[in-house]
């Protein structure tokens with residue numbers, strides 16, 4: 001292949017085909033040869049059905065047509081995640097993809113809400129958020145783009161069939177020049193001097209050599225973990241769930257534009273409505289419940305008939321010490337896994353792809369500054385998500401052994417300081433890199449029952465009667481606007497109805 005830079009992607013799950021599609025879209029074929037090796041015999045994890053709004057950015061980056069993509073993946077819309085029985089049993093709240101109100105003068109809306117809440121004159125925080133009010137009525141619309149209208153102040157994500165998404169991206173990437181190599185990798189060859197990966201050997205004996213390898217081989221982490229020996233940084237003392245069982249069920253009438261997470265004795269259960277079925281799963285700590293009891297709990301709490309037997313998956317929370325070592329970069333499950341409570345895995349794949357495209361080496365000799373920066377930003381991404389997930393665990397009733405343990409753990413310093421500052425006057429620092437802006441933290445703090453002792457002093461100036469008037473007006477505007485929105489089911493039926501599978 002002459003002077004071309006040889007990029008080899010190992011694995012054809014969601015991570016592998018997302019990476020291949022991005023390479024097809026953005027790398028000059030005159031300079032790069034991109035191959036993807038996968039084994040049909042081994043297959044993919046195939047769960048991973050709830051996403052974040054950044055996925056729309058990724059699809060737009062590729063130039064995918066939204067309607068075509070949604071039809072091909074049986075997708076529905078997602079305005080946030082509902083948490084049921086988190087905090088206290090009987091409670092429910094939504095973490096939305098949108099903001100609460102707008103700043104008034106110097107202070108953000110949330111600070112004013114705390115003030116009124118402490119004075120006993122505010123409605124629940126969640127009444128001041130258009131996507132939450134809309135979602136709870138099972139309604140959906142696209143943001144209308146008018147900055148003066150509450151119907152513009154939100155983003156949305158998708159629920160999708162991850163297997164179909166990988167298949168869709170495969171066809172898309174292959175049509176744009178990505179070469180797919182079928183075969184089971186049985187050995188990884190390393191360069192004796194540099195320790196770099198030189199080639200992967202397939203069961204057929206064929207070898208695929210490359211300059212740079214992207215390890216998307218799933219939990220096996222064939223290249224980064226196994227061949228290069230980069231260990232997993234174990235975070236299971238903070239996030240003790242280590243198992244999941246997944247089962248599809250018949251679609252129910254309750255076609256929600258949000259994911260549901262219900263806290264249970266030994267973990268939590270997800271419910272993800274797609275067009276052709278509902279995805280369900282129980283994420284649990286195997287020290288706290290047997291597989292049989294977890295399966296029975298899952299099956300007893302479905303909205304529709306099960307369409308298969310539950311499938312067990314095992315994992316450990318954590319990330320590889322370096323996502324990029326030598327000439328190998330791990331993405332997806334090969335690089336780490338944090339339980340899907342906030343639907344962050346596909347987002348992490350997306351971030352790894354974007355950073356790789358930015359930091360792509362010019363030749364086979366890799367400047368150490370490139371992996372250093374890649375690892376720094378990916379560490380930031382993982383750390384922020386880890387802290388956000390732990391927050392859901394620590395603020396709960398200690399009503400079963402798992403919950404007694406997690407509510408008493410030592411927190412990472414980064415999270416402990418955050419909770420203290422929030423309790424003080426509702427402070428949440430915005431940051432440049434990494435997931436979850438202030439509205440996300442505010443929603444989960446308040447939803448889990450952590451409310452600041454006082455409001456930011458910058459929110460003191462507005463007279464109380466004027467504040468109450470503004471709050472009442474916003475809640476009424478949102479309620480009126482939500483009433484104009486079509487049902488999620490009707491919207492999908494008109495916009496992107498998928499063919500029966």
Ligand SMILES: Cc1cc2nc3c(=O)[nH]c(=O)nc-3n(C[C@H](O)[C@H](O)[C@H](O)COP(=O)(O)OP(=O)(O)OC[C@H]3O[C@@H](n4cnc5c(N)ncnc54)[C@H](O)[C@@H]3O)c2cc1C
Nearest residue numbers: 011012013014015044045048050185218332333340345346
């Ligand atoms: C219980 C659970 C729930 C999840 N829910 C969500 C969610 O709601 N949202 C979200 O964003 N993410 C979720 N995820 C994560 C999501 O499923 C994964 O991040 C995503 O599917 C990417 O997987 P992957 O491509 O890294 O790995 P895989 O799907 O495992 O793909 C690995 C690939 O490597 C290939 N391979 C492996 N070994 C070899 C070999 N020896 N030779 C050749 N090929 C090989 C396989 O054939 C396959 O093609 C969830 C994960 C789990 C476990």
